[in-house]
Amino acid sequence: xxxxxxxxxxxxxxxxxxxxxxxxxxxxxxxxxxxxxxxxxxxxxxxxxxxxxxxxxxxxxxxxxxxxxxxxxxxxxxxxxxxxxxxxxxxxxxxxxxxxxxxxxxxxxxxxxxxxxxxxxxxxxxxxxxxxxxxxxxxxxxxxxxxxxxxxxxxxxxxxxxxxxxxxxxxxxxxxxxxxxxxxxxxxxxxxxxxxxxxxxxxxxxxxxxxxxxxxxxxxxxxxxxxxxxxxxxxxxxxxxxxxxxxxxxxxxxxxxxxxxxxxxxxxxxxxxxxxxxxxxxxxxxxxxxxxxxxxxxxxxxxxxxxxxxxxxxxxxxxxxxxxxxxxxxxxxxxxxxxxxxxxxxxxxxxxxxxxxxxxxxxxxxxxxxxxxxxxxxxxxxxxxxxxxxxxxxxxxxxxxx
Amino acid sequence: xxxxxxxxxxxxxxxxxxxxxxxxxxxxxxxxxxxxxxxxxxxxxxxxxxxxxxxxxxxxxxxxxxxxxxxxxxxxxxxxxxxxxxxxxxxxxxxxxxxxxxxxxxxxxxxxxxxxxxxxxxxxxxxxxxxxxxxxxxxxxxxxxxxxxxxxxxxxxxxxxxxxxxxxxxxxxxxxxxxxxxxxxxxxxxxxxxxxxxxxxxxxxxxxxxxxxxxxxxxxxxxxxxxxxxxxxxxxxxxxxxxxxxxxxxxxxxx
Numbered sequence: 001x002x003x004x005x006x007x008x009x010x011x012x013x014x015x016x017x018x019x020x021x022x023x024x025x026x027x028x029x030x031x032x033x034x035x036x037x038x039x040x041x042x043x044x045x046x047x048x049x050x051x052x053x054x055x056x057x058x059x060x061x062x063x064x065x066x067x068x069x070x071x072x073x074x075x076x077x078x079x080x081x082x083x084x085x086x087x088x089x090x091x092x093x094x095x096x097x098x099x100x101x102x103x104x105x106x107x108x109x110x111x112x113x114x115x116x117x118x119x120x121x122x123x124x125x126x127x128x129x130x131x132x133x134x135x136x137x138x139x140x141x142x143x144x145x146x147x148x149x150x151x152x153x154x155x156x157x158x159x160x161x162x163x164x165x166x167x168x169x170x171x172x173x174x175x176x177x178x179x180x181x182x183x184x185x186x187x188x189x190x191x192x193x194x195x196x197x198x199x200x201x202x203x204x205x206x207x208x209x210x211x212x213x214x215x216x217x218x219x220x221x222x223x224x225x226x227x228x229x230x231x232x233x234x235x236x237x238x239x240x241x242x243x244x245x246x247x248x249x250x251x252x253x254x255x256x257x258x259x260x261x262x263x264x265x266x267x268x269x270x271x272x273x274x275x276x277x278x279x280x281x282x283x284x285x286x287x288x289x290x291x292x293x294x295x296x297x298x299x300x301x302x303x304x305x306x307x308x309x310x311x312x313x314x315x316x317x318x319x320x321x322x323x324x325x326x327x328x329x330x331x332x333x334x335x336x337x338x339x340x341x342x343x344x345x346x347x348x349x350x351x352x353x354x355x356x357x358x359x360x361x362x363x364x365x366x367x368x369x370x371x372x373x374x375x376x377x378x379x380x381x382x383x384x385x386x387x388x389x390x391x392x393x394x395x396x397x398x399x400x401x402x
Numbered sequence: 403x404x405x406x407x408x409x410x411x412x413x414x415x416x417x418x419x420x421x422x423x424x425x426x427x428x429x430x431x432x433x434x435x436x437x438x439x440x441x442x443x444x445x446x447x448x449x450x451x452x453x454x455x456x457x458x459x460x461x462x463x464x465x466x467x468x469x470x471x472x473x474x475x476x477x478x479x480x481x482x483x484x485x486x487x488x489x490x491x492x493x494x495x496x497x498x499x500x501x502x503x504x505x506x507x508x509x510x511x512x513x514x515x516x517x518x519x520x521x522x523x524x525x526x527x528x529x530x531x532x533x534x535x536x537x538x539x540x541x542x543x544x545x546x547x548x549x550x551x552x553x554x555x556x557x558x559x560x561x562x563x564x565x566x567x568x569x570x571x572x573x574x575x576x577x578x579x580x581x582x583x584x585x586x587x588x589x590x591x592x593x594x595x596x597x598x599x600x601x602x603x604x605x606x607x608x609x610x611x612x613x614x615x616x617x618x619x620x621x622x623x624x625x626x627x628x629x630x631x632x633x634x635x636x637x638x639x640x641x642x643x644x645x646x647x648x649x650x651x652x653x654x655x656x657x
Binding site: 075081094096098099107112 | 408415419
């Protein structure tokens with residue numbers, strides 16, 4: 001299969017690591033192990049039956065909990081590991097940002113290190129010489145290229161590493177959360193350069209825990225869970241499912257309440273959907289985007305049911321109500337249901353504490369409960385955590401001095 | 403995709419540049435170390451044990467053996483650690499990893515060639531003028547490099563699994579030194595015939611004897627030296643390459 005430069009394929013990939021049941025810690029244990037069967041071997045399967053393919057020019061994020069196999073995938077793509085079984089195929093030149101500046105020797109100068117590392121990246125001396133000024137410029141180290149890198153600050157070191165690793169014109173760029181490089185301004189330049197690669201149709205494979213970074217760079221995401229692909233699709237959708245399931249690494253506690261419904265069903269919810277911007281169904285909301293609850297309501301077949309109150313509530317995972325309201329309270333007209341009606345509630349939220357929430361809806365009348373759906377619709381609200389979560393109004397210190 | 407000769411050149415270059423940074427005597431150390439040990443052995447074996455007196459210019463004879471021996475032992479000591487020392491690099495970029503131990507051997511080889519050149523000059527000054535058999539030294543150096551590289555490849559991998567390898571190596575090298583014709587010549591009746599017979603099976607004996615005859619005596623080496631040198635170096639190189647290829651995929655995960 002002759003693939004275009006930039007294509008990536010994983011076919012039923014499995015990768016095993018060997019685990020040592022016993023890493024002897026003390027000398028005494030080590031001596032005892034010589035006589036016993038101390039170093040029994042066992043295997044740990046990091047990836048099992050992983051298949052996906054990426055076409056040239058796609059930007060794909062690998063997401064998942066720690067230990068799910070994301071970095072292992074990148075190492076397989078970079079050719080560092082070879083699969084235990086299955087097949088990994090890549091075509092074209094690969095630049096890997098797995099770790100920056102690792103080939104640098106502290107005693108050598110910046111330009112000596114760049115020249116020496118060029119060979120590791122597969123560049124000729126001539127190509128490397130031609131790239132040198134650009135590398136120095138991007139790393140903002142023009143004045144320091146003839147200084148030994150041991151005198152560099154860690155930021156300078158990483159900048160040179162990043163400039164070097166991205167100076168090769170790759171067909172495939174592998175990025176492993178190394179973008180915490182230098183100060184904010186340099187980070188922005190790094191992202192700019194990466195977005196530049198994307199614009200020029202290079203394939204990008206990105207491992208990150210930061211949902212915002214994933215969304216801004218990748219239109220597709222592959223969710224790895226315990227070494228297998230759990231979901232593969234549009235990054236919004238995958239990220240949403242992932243954040244809901246994993247608590248998005250923001251909250252540890254699981255949703256501790258289960259959905260419940262009750263009411264006399266004289267009027268009832270036929271279908272409820274939650275949509276975001278552009279009417280797309282989602283459960284994940286970025287700050288500043290509207291959240292719309294669309295409800296198909298049935299009832300009143302024999303005679304119309306009047307003055308129906310449509311309510312909503314947002315709960316924390318532990319069940320505590322954060323927000324609640326209804327059309328009566330908000331001053332909107334009440335519903336009259338005869339046959340089928342559709343209604344929509346659009347909320348604009350300011351998220352002070354990002355995380356998981358659960359939405360509930362209700363149909364009530366004057367002292368009648370038609371239909372309640374409590375804790376039914378999980379939501380993930382993204383955004384920056386606003387700190388501190390408390391605001392001090394006033395403080396006083398009292399002291400009775402003797 | 404990787405330009406292997408360029409990669410080797412870069413790694414060797416790096417090794418040479420780094421080794422003598424902040425050192426006043428720099429490269430001279432590669433010559434000074436064997437010279438110091440030569441002085442010690444000369445004093446021990448001509449003044450104390452009276453063993454080398456039978457050999458004319460015993461000091462120069464010693465150097466002819468000590469230079470290749472030092473190459474052999476320091477190459478192995480350096481290359482055994484290469485995979486461990488470069489573990490972060492190995493785990494973040496793909497390149498042919500065999501280049502690391504082999505580059506360590508070649509960097510030492512460069513030193514050895516320079517030092518042998520200086521030695522040849524000294525030999526000339528003391529009346530051992532270069533003669534035609536000197537060309538035999540080149541294939542001997544090549545065979546020595548192959549043998550050392552093969553061993554270096556295997557040791558570098560084994561050392562990842564068992565750190566004992568580098569400790570064990572020191573002990574083995576000590577014994578190997580005395581079992582090799584470095585401080586004594588073969589074929590001059592200085593050793594009991596049975597011992598000499600056994601020592602000829604030492605993988606280094608043939609190569610060292612070629613260097614002795616080519617540089618020091620100016621005579622053509624005996625046939626057994628060529629046979630021994632060729633088979634041992636080809637054998638070790640093949641073993642090293644096979645071991646490395648067999649373990650390379652799993653060793654990366656162990657680092």
